[in-house]
Amino acid sequence: MAMTMSERLLHRALGYLRLCGLDIDAVVERRVLGVVSRVIAEEAVHGKPIDETAAYTRLMTQLDDAFTPPEPLLPPVTPTMVRGSIGYAP
Amino acid sequence: MTKPSWKRAAFVRRSVLTLVVVGQTALGVTIMRQVLPYQGGNAVEIGLLALFAVLFGWISVGFWVGFTGFVVRLAGGDPQGLLQRHSRGVLEATPLARTAIVMPIYNEPIARTLGGLRAIYRSLEETGQLEHFEFHILSDSRDPDHWLSEKTVWYELCRELGAFGRLFYRRRPINMNYKSGNVADFLRRWGRRYEYMIVLDADSIMDGGTLVDMVRLMEREPGVGIIQTSPGIVNAESMFARAQQFSSRLYGPMFTAGLSAYQLGEAAYWGHNAIIRVAPFMAHCGLRKLRGFGPFRGPISSHDFVEAAYMARAGYEVWLEPELQGSYEESPPSLVDELARDKRWAKGNLQHLWLLLFGRRLRMAHRLALLNGVMSYLASPLWLAFLGLTTVATARLVLFPIDYFPVPHSPFPVWPKWNPEWALGLAGATVLLLFLPKWLALIDVALRGRSADFGGGFRLLLSVLLEILVSTLMAPIRMLSHSRHVVEGLSGVKLRWAGQNRSEETTWREALVDQAPGSLLAGCWAILAWWLDPLFFFWSLPVAIPLIVAAPVSVVSARISVGAFLKRYGLLQSPEERNTVAVISAVREAQTVVSERGDRSAFIHVVVDPVLNRVHVATTRDNRPGVKSETIARLVARCEREGPENLTSREVTQLALSRGALESLHRRAWRAPSDSFWGRAVDERIGT
Numbered sequence: 055m056a057m058t059m060s061e062r063l064l065h066r067a068l069g070y071l072r073l074c075g076l077d078i079d080a081v082v083e084r085r086v087l088g089v090v091s092r093v094i095a096e097e098a099v100h101g102k103p104i105d106e107t108a109a110y111t112r113l114m115t116q117l118d119d120a121f122t123p124p125e126p127l128l129p130p131v132t133p134t135m136v137r138g139s140i141g142y143a144p
Numbered sequence: 145m146t147k148p149s150w151k152r153a154a155f156v157r158r159s160v161l162t163l164v165v166v167g168q169t170a171l172g173v174t175i176m177r178q179v180l181p182y183q184g185g186n187a188v189e190i191g192l193l194a195l196f197a198v199l200f201g202w203i204s205v206g207f208w209v210g211f212t213g214f215v216v217r218l219a220g221g222d223p224q225g226l227l228q229r230h231s232r233g234v235l236e237a238t239p240l241a242r243t244a245i246v247m248p249i250y251n252e253p254i255a256r257t258l259g260g261l262r263a264i265y266r267s268l269e270e271t272g273q274l275e276h277f278e279f280h281i282l283s284d285s286r287d288p289d290h291w292l293s294e295k296t297v298w299y300e301l302c303r304e305l306g307a308f309g310r311l312f313y314r315r316r317p318i319n320m321n322y323k324s325g326n327v328a329d330f331l332r333r334w335g336r337r338y339e340y341m342i343v344l345d346a347d348s349i350m351d352g353g354t355l356v357d358m359v360r361l362m363e364r365e366p367g368v369g370i371i372q373t374s375p376g377i378v379n380a381e382s383m384f385a386r387a388q389q390f391s392s393r394l395y396g397p398m399f400t401a402g403l404s405a406y407q408l409g410e411a412a413y414w415g416h417n418a419i420i421r422v423a424p425f426m427a428h429c430g431l432r433k434l435r436g437f438g439p440f441r442g443p444i445s446s447h448d449f450v451e452a453a454y455m456a457r458a459g460y461e462v463w464l465e466p467e468l469q470g471s472y473e474e475s476p477p478s479l480v481d482e483l484a485r486d487k488r489w490a491k492g493n494l495q496h497l498w499l500l501l502f503g504r505r506l507r508m509a510h511r512l513a514l515l516n517g518v519m520s521y522l523a524s525p526l527w528l529a530f531l532g533l534t535t536v537a538t539a540r541l542v543l544f545p546i547d548y549f550p551v552p553h554s555p556f557p558v559w560p561k562w563n564p565e566w567a568l569g570l571a572g573a574t575v576l577l578l579f580l581p582k583w584l585a586l587i588d589v590a591l592r593g594r595s596a597d598f599g600g601g602f603r604l605l606l607s608v609l610l611e612i613l614v615s616t617l618m619a620p621i622r623m624l625s626h627s628r629h630v631v632e633g634l635s636g637v638k639l640r641w642a643g644q645n646r647s648e649e650t651t652w653r654e655a656l657v658d659q660a661p662g663s664l665l666a667g668c669w670a671i672l673a674w675w676l677d678p679l680f681f682f683w684s685l686p687v688a689i690p691l692i693v694a695a696p697v698s699v700v701s702a703r704i705s706v707g708a709f710l711k712r713y714g715l716l717q718s719p720e721e722r723n724t725v726a727v728i729s730a731v732r733e734a735q736t737v738v739s740e741r742g743d744r745s746a747f748i749h750v751v752v753d754p755v756l757n758r759v760h761v762a763t764t765r766d767n768r769p770g771v772k773s774e775t776i777a778r779l780v781a782r783c784e785r786e787g788p789e790n791l792t793s794r795e796v797t798q799l800a801l802s803r804g805a806l807e808s809l810h811r812r813a814w815r816a817p818s819d820s821f822w823g824r825a826v827d828e829r830i831g832t
Contacts, residue, residue, distance in 0.1 A: 062818060065830065069829070069831070073753055073830065074754045106817035107815060107816070110816065110817065126755045126759060129299065131314070132313070133309070133334060136334055137332065137336070138331065138335045139332065139426070140331060141426065141430050142430035142432050143430070143457070143458075
């Protein structure tokens with residue numbers, strides 16, 4: 055069965071936060087539900103179908119404001135450069 | 145300054161080898177002359193004798209190297225050997241120096257290469273000496289999905305191993321001068337950070353203890369520039385690879401011991417599984433482009449022998465140390481893959497002819513090592529020419545009246561003589577030179593009580609016979625292919641440097657396309673031989689039959705199921721299959737772990753996954769020189785609309801190399817509707 059818009063928003067929000075490394079517990083779920091409710095309320099105007107792109111855009115913006123996912127540890131890709139030259143004998 | 149003792153030993157040993165080989169070859173040529181009907185009295189026979197002299201001398205060297213190895217091992221090792229100079233206690237008390245472990249890769253299977261590196265890392269960790277080592281993955285991969293995947297796996301490995309700041313990844317934006325150019329690029333940037341570097345191949349496996357020993361040996365021997373280990377083949381699955389593995393494990397140690405006994409401090413570097421003293425390597429081993437003509441112009445593609453020669457020219461010793469265990473590599477899975485690799489090597493080795501003749505101040509031992517490399521391939525067209533001249537000589541005898549006066553202006557007739565018993569004797573001697581070392585290796589294993597490692601006495605015997613059969617079937621195929629490679633190499637056919645196939649089987653179509661010309665040629669030759677003389681036909685069969693059945697041999701030998709069948713019955717077994725070697729088992733385990741992380745559509749993964757996107761953004765420069773921001777903006781818009789599948793590899797690369805593009809695409813992907821490309825990619829990633 056096709057998902058409703060609010061279900062799609064919820065899945066995407068939870069999926070995003072999970073991939074960002076956030077533990078999805080009951081508190082997080084309640085806060086995400088709140089964000090999704092707000093997005094639906096703000097996007098659903100005059101009984102028209104919700105614009106999906108606009109809803110996702112609003113969702114992602116609000117998620118960024120509401121949550122601070124853990125910063126991934128970033129390894130140095132290379133060590134500090136110590137320039138040297140190669141000798142070319144005849 | 146006194147000469148090191150090994151130099152005296154090297155002079156004596158090499159002189160004796162030269163005398164024996166020259167004497168044996170002279171005897172062989174004398175007998176061959178008697179075998180020929182006109183005793184070398186015409187141009188064809190003179191050509192035959194000249195070719196025979198070169199080829200008989202060549203196989204004689206191989207025989208005596210093997211025989212010497214047998215004797216050295218029987219005597220308990222070479223007293224001149226590098227490892228023999230230091231007791232275990234002294235070595236263990238030697239402090240280590242900072243060492244880089246570098247793995248240059250180029251479109252290689254990621255699970256295997258980086259899985260191997262993971263196993264090596266773990267093995268080194270277990271020695272408790274990890275703090276002295278740093279790992280560098282040096283990628284030359286071009287396909288954006290491939291190198292993004294490499295970088296993703298690098299990040300995952302850093303996290304899993306806790307290797308932040310110890311495991312590094314560098315991808316060259318421009319490939320120049322093949323693998324040696326990649327290593328030189330590393331050295332220019334970070335060479336001065338390290339005392340030593342250990343160079344690995346994509347399929348190298350090295351035990352941590354061996355790596356530590358190599359560094360300690362270098363610390364103990366400041367005059368040594370390179371120590372080369374002798375990697376044994378492991379992890380073979382197909383029948384072809386198992387035969388290679390078996391011969392490498394059974395005959396390899398004996399031949400390596402023999403080779404090392406003659407080379408001593410003037411050995412060759414094989415390009416991987418070796419430790420290099422960085423400072424002299426940087427100072428003296430830069431490879432200039434060749435300034436000759438045709439194939440002798442441009443970058444040197446087979447760099448290792450040349451680098452060893454330059455290191456020795458700078459006054460440093462280069463050692464092959466057969467006693468260093470725990471060094472492994474893998475075999476190409478099939479004959480087709482081996483021959484594809486040989487095509488590159490053949491061209492590279494032929495280039496050495498230029499250095500052999502015009503390289504300045506190279507040591508004689510290294511000129512001979514270069515010659516040895518050249519002959520590895522040049523021997524094939526010489527054998528082919530020998531067969532061709534034999535056919536011409538037979539045709540002359542059959543089709544033309546006997547020439548009683550082959551020597552111009554001579555009043556004395558020459559009566560053609562046939563000495564079939566001499567011919568048989570000579571053929572027997574040649575077979576002996578080729579195969580006796582294999583039996584000596586078997587005796588060597590039996591004397592050491594190690595037959596069980598190879599499946600026990602009976603299976604070992606069967607395996608040697610099977611390996612002889614396989615190598616006999618493949619020798620003519622290799623001869624014909626190498627001849628083609630030599631001709632192509634010398635005629636300047638463009639070289640394509642590609643990653644090796646390390647796992648796939650050969651299809652019938654591939655084998656037929658590859659082998660059909662050789663099979664056709666051999667079939668025609670056999671028919672001609674029959675028509676000329678049935679006896680000559682029978683002489684031609686050992687070469688003609690393998691070529692005629694080359695396609696099925698190629699397919700069957702590449703089958704993993706055939707290899708598994710042999711393994712089940714303990715045939716072509718190697719010691720590492722019987723006795724578990726931790727680092728090899730770790731590679732198999734790591735392959736599984738890493739392959740779960742590898743992704744064919746890595747670009748999509750990097751765009752969608754928030755953590756990976758942040759990692760790639762953080763490790764990518766913002767603006768790539770030469771690419772305009774408008775171009776990137778246009779590509780981002782197209783990629784958002786159509787997905788990366790509709791972009792060229794070059795366009796995807798431009799996006800993947802732009803921090804802004806990766807950030808922008810990530811933002812857009814998560815805002816994309818579910819029925820769009822990126823919406824589906826996001827839903828797939830989060831498992832909706």
